[in-house]
Amino acid sequence: MTPAEWPLRLVPRRPPPFWKALAISAAAFGGAIAARALFLGLDKATGLSVTYFPAFIFATLYAGAAWGWASLGLALLIGALTPSALPAGISFPGVILLYGISGGLSVFVSATLRGALLRLDEARTAAAVVQAGLTASETRFRILADSAPLLMWISRTDGSREFVNRAYVDFHGAGFEAALTLDWRKVLHPEDIDRILKEQVAGEASRQLFTLEARYRRADETYCWIRSVSQPRYAPTGTFEGFIGIGYDISEAKRAEEDLKRINDLLAERVEEALAERDHAELALRRAQKLEAVGQLTGGVAHDFNNLLTIIVGALDLMQRHPEDAARRERMVEAAQGAARRGERLTQQLLAFSRRQALKPERLNVDELLKESEPLLRRAVGEAVNLSVALAASETVAFVDPSQFEAAVMNLVVNARDATPPGGSIRVETFHCQLTSGQVEEVAGGDYLCVAVHDTGEGMDEEVAARVFEPFFTTKETGRGTGLGLSQAYGFARQSGGAIALESAPGKGTTVRIYLPFAEGAAAPSVSPEAGHAARRGPALKVLLVEDDAAVGDMVEAMLIDLGHAVVRAERPAEAMKVLRRKLPFDLMLTDLVMPGGKSGVDLAHDAVKLRPGLPIILSSGYTGETLSAAAKAPWPLLLKPYSAEALAEMIATTLQAAPATA
Numbered sequence: 001m002t003p004a005e006w007p008l009r010l011v012p013r014r015p016p017p018f019w020k021a022l023a024i025s026a027a028a029f030g031g032a033i034a035a036r037a038l039f040l041g042l043d044k045a046t047g048l049s050v051t052y053f054p055a056f057i058f059a060t061l062y063a064g065a066a067w068g069w070a071s072l073g074l075a076l077l078i079g080a081l082t083p084s085a086l087p088a089g090i091s092f093p094g095v096i097l098l099y100g101i102s103g104g105l106s107v108f109v110s111a112t113l114r115g116a117l118l119r120l121d122e123a124r125t126a127a128a129v130v131q132a133g134l135t136a137s138e139t140r141f142r143i144l145a146d147s148a149p150l151l152m153w154i155s156r157t158d159g160s161r162e163f164v165n166r167a168y169v170d171f172h173g174a175g176f177e178a179a180l181t182l183d184w185r186k187v188l189h190p191e192d193i194d195r196i197l198k199e200q201v202a203g204e205a206s207r208q209l210f211t212l213e214a215r216y217r218r219a220d221e222t223y224c225w226i227r228s229v230s231q232p233r234y235a236p237t238g239t240f241e242g243f244i245g246i247g248y249d250i251s252e253a254k255r256a257e258e259d260l261k262r263i264n265d266l267l268a269e270r271v272e273e274a275l276a277e278r279d280h281a282e283l284a285l286r287r288a289q290k291l292e293a294v295g296q297l298t299g300g301v302a303h304d305f306n307n308l309l310t311i312i313v314g315a316l317d318l319m320q321r322h323p324e325d326a327a328r329r330e331r332m333v334e335a336a337q338g339a340a341r342r343g344e345r346l347t348q349q350l351l352a353f354s355r356r357q358a359l360k361p362e363r364l365n366v367d368e369l370l371k372e373s374e375p376l377l378r379r380a381v382g383e384a385v386n387l388s389v390a391l392a393a394s395e396t397v398a399f400v401d402p403s404q405f406e407a408a409v410m411n412l413v414v415n416a417r418d419a420t421p422p423g424g425s426i427r428v429e430t431f432h433c434q435l436t437s438g439q440v441e442e443v444a445g446g447d448y449l450c451v452a453v454h455d456t457g458e459g460m461d462e463e464v465a466a467r468v469f470e471p472f473f474t475t476k477e478t479g480r481g482t483g484l485g486l487s488q489a490y491g492f493a494r495q496s497g498g499a500i501a502l503e504s505a506p507g508k509g510t511t512v513r514i515y516l517p518f519a520e521g522a523a524a525p526s527v528s529p530e531a532g533h534a535a536r537r538g539p540a541l542k543v544l545l546v547e548d549d550a551a552v553g554d555m556v557e558a559m560l561i562d563l564g565h566a567v568v569r570a571e572r573p574a575e576a577m578k579v580l581r582r583k584l585p586f587d588l589m590l591t592d593l594v595m596p597g598g599k600s601g602v603d604l605a606h607d608a609v610k611l612r613p614g615l616p617i618i619l620s621s622g623y624t625g626e627t628l629s630a631a632a633k634a635p636w637p638l639l640l641k642p643y644s645a646e647a648l649a650e651m652i653a654t655t656l657q658a659a660p661a662t663a
Contacts, residue, residue, distance in 0.1 A: 015064045016062075016064070021064055021067050022063075022067075024059060024067070025059040025071055028054070028055040029055045029059070032052045032055040035051060052072075052103070053102070053106045055071055056110065060110035060114060061110055065114070068106075068110055075103065076103070145165035148167060149167060150167060150246045150248050151167050151247035152165040152244075152245070153168055153244075154245075155244075156242045157241060160180070160181070161179070162180075164176070168247075171218055172219060187216050188217075189214065189216070189223055193214075200212065204243070209231050210229075211228065211229050213226070213227045224251045225250045225253075225254045226248070226250070227247065227248060227250045228246070228247040229246055230243040230244070231244050311338070316336065361399045361400055361401050365397055366393060366397075366400075366430055366449060366451065370391060371389075373406050373409065377389075377413050377428070380414055381417050382417065385422065385424050385425065387427075388426070388427045389429070390427065390428070390429040391429070393430040393431055393449050397519045398496075398518065399497075400492075404492045407488060407492070408488060408493070409453070412453040412486070412489055416455035417455075419458055421457065426453065426454065428453050429451075429454075432449065432450070433449075440515060441499065443499035447517075447518055448498065448518070449515070449517075451513070452511060452512070453513075454511045455511075457509050457510060458507065468486050469490040469500070489514065492514075493516070496516055497516075498514065500514050501515070540564045541652070542584075542587050543567050543588045543589070544580070544590070545560065545568065545569050545591075546571070546573070546590070546595070546601070547591075548571050548572065550571075552641075553569060560590075563648070563649050563652075572595060572596060572597050573595055573599040573603065573604040576591070576604060577607060580608060588617070588618065588655065588656070590617075590639075591604055592620055592621060594621060601620075601621070605636055616655050617636045617655075618651055618652070618655055619636050620638070621638070621641060622641030637654065
C-alpha cells in the first residue's frame with residue numbers, strides 16, 4: 001500500500017459507535033474553529049467560512065454521512081447566530097443558502113466517496129478470499145494429482161498440454177516443462193502408431209469420451225501398455241477448451257489376457273482331442289453294436305433259412321431217389337413249396353423292418369379289412385384264449401399295403417397269444433386319435449387311425465420292452481419264434497408314414513398300437529379271387545426276357561413258355577438293345593432291375609422305349625435299396641422276386657391292359 005492510501009485505509013468499514021462518531025465529528029469541527037481563531041482571531045472564529053468544509057468531509061468519511069450532515073447543520077446554526085461582514089450585493093439569507101448548498105455538496109461527495117471506498121475494499125477482500133481459495137484448491141489438486149499413481153493431464157484445443165502430474169513427468173523422465181511440450185507420438189510403439197493416430201483423430205473430432213490402448217516407451221526405454229481415457233472439458237460459457245485425460249498401466253492385464261488366450265487355445269486343443277477321442281470311442285462302439293446286430297441278424301437268418309433249406313433239399317433228394325413214387329413226390333413238392341413261401345415271408349419281414357420292402361399301398365377301409373381277417377385271427381388264437389374285436393373307425397380310410405397290414409396285425413395277435421396264459425383275453429380295436437407333436441416317437445402331431453392289440457399276458461420289464469422291435473430278438477423258447485413279428489410290424493408302420501408304440505409292465509399285460517395317417521378319398525374296391533386266375537387266360541406273346549442270372553432266367557423262361565408265350569433271352573442291357581435293333585417284333589420286355597455293366601433295368605427300359613415307343617415293360621427284382629427306389633419312381637410296374645407263374649401271368653395281363661400297343 002502506498003503512503004497516499006493510508007488515510008483511506010483509516011476509513012472505518014463499519015459505522016463507529018455513537019460516542020466515537022461524536023468525538024470524531026467534534027474533533028473535526030473543533031479543529032476547524034481553532035484554525036480559524038488562530039488565523040483570524042477569536043472574534044471571527046465562529047462565523048460562516050469555507051474552513052468548515054474539511055470538517056464536514058472528515059466527519060462524513062470517518063464518522064458517517066449522518067455526522068457530516070450534522071456538522072453542516074451546526075455550522076449553519078452558528079453562522080446564523082454570529083453574523084459577519086457580507087459581500088456587497090448579497091443578502092444574509094442568500095449567503096446562508098449558498099453556504100448550505102456548497103457544504104451539502106461537500107458532504108454528499110464525501111458520502112459517495114466513502115461508499116465507493118467501502119465497496120472497493122469489500123471487493124478486494126472478496127477477491128483475496130477467492131484467490132486464497134483458488135490457491136488452496138490448486139495446491140490440493142496438485143497434491144492429489146501428484147500423489148495419484150495414474151498419468152494425468154489437461155490439454156488445450158490445439159492438443160498441447162496445459163497441466164501434467166508427477167506420474168506423467170516421471171513416466172517420461174523429463175522435467176515439468178519438457179513434459180508439457182512432449183510429443184507423445186515419439187514414444188509410441190512403432191506397431192501401434194498408425195492405429196492410435198486414427199483412433200486419436202476420431203476421438204478428438206467426436207468431442208466425446210474416448211479410450212485408447214497402446215504401448216508407450218518409458219524413461220527406462222522399456223515399453224508398457226497404457227490405457228488412456230480422455231474426457232472433453234468446457235468453459236462455464238459452454239466453449240470447448242480441450243480434454244482432461246488419465247492413463248494407467250495395463251501391462252499385467254495384457255499379460256494375463258495373453259496367458260488366458262494361450263490357456264484357452266490349449267484348452268480348445270485338449271477339448272478337441274477329447275472330442276476326437278470320444279468320437280473315436282463312439283464310432284468304435286457303434287461298429288461293435290453294428291457287428292453285434294449283424295451277428296444276431298445273420299445268425300437268426302441262417303437258422304431260419306437252414307431249416308427251410310433242409311426241407312427243400314430233403315424234399316428234392318427224396319424225389320430224386322424215388323422218382324416213380326407219385327404220392328411221395330406230391331407230398332415233397334408241397335413241402336418244398338411251403339418252405340419256399342416261408343422263406344419269402346421271412347425275407348419280406350426283414351425288408352419290412354428295414355423299411356425297404358416295396359409296398360403296394362391302397363386306400364382301404366381298415367375296419368372292413370379286419371372283419372375279413374377276423375376268422376383267420378380266431379383260428380390263430382385258438383380256443384384257450386378269448387379274442388374280441390372292437391372296430392370304431394368304419395368311416396376311416398388309410399393308405400396301406402393290405403397284405404403287409406394283415407401280416408402286421410397277425411404278428412401282433414400271435415405274439416399276444418404266445419404271451420397270454422389259458423383263460424386270458426386278447427382285444428383288437430380301432431379308433432380315431434389325435435396325437436400331439438412328440439407324443440409318439442418319430443411321428444408328427446395330427447389325426448391318426450389307431451389299431452391296438454391288448455393282451456392280459458405276463459407283460460415285460462423296461463429292458464425287454466426296449467428291444468422287442470429288434471429283428472430276431474425273442475423271449476420265446478428256441479424254435480418257437482423267429483423274433484421278426486414285431487420288427488415286421490415296426491417296419492410296416494414306419495414305411496406307411498405312421499408309427500408303432502408299445503406299453504407293457506410285468507403282470508399287467510401288453511398293448512401295442514399302430515398309428516396310421518388318414519387317407520383322402522374313398523376306399524379301393526375289393527378284387528374278386530377269380531381275377532387272378534383269369535389273368536392266366538391271355539394271348540400268346542413274343543417276350544424279350546433280360547436276366548443276368550442263368551438259373552433264374554431258365555426258370556422264368558419255363559414259366560413264360562408254360563403260359564403260352566415265346567421267349568427271346570438276353571443277359572445284359574447291351575445285348576438286349578442289340579436284339580431290339582434287329583426289328584424283331586416284341587409284345588413285352590421283362591427285365592431284371594439289377595444288371596451288370598453299369599446300367600440298371602430302369603436305364604434299359606428308358607433306352608428301349610426311346611427305340612420302340614409304346615413297348616410294354618415289366619421290371620423285376622429281389623433286391624432292395626436305392627435301385628428299388630428308382631424303380632418305384634419309374635412309370636413301369638415292378639414284379640418282386642420270388643413270384644409264381646400265376647403272379648407273373650397276372651402282372652402281364654395288367655401291364656398289357658395299361659399299354660395295349662406292341663412294338
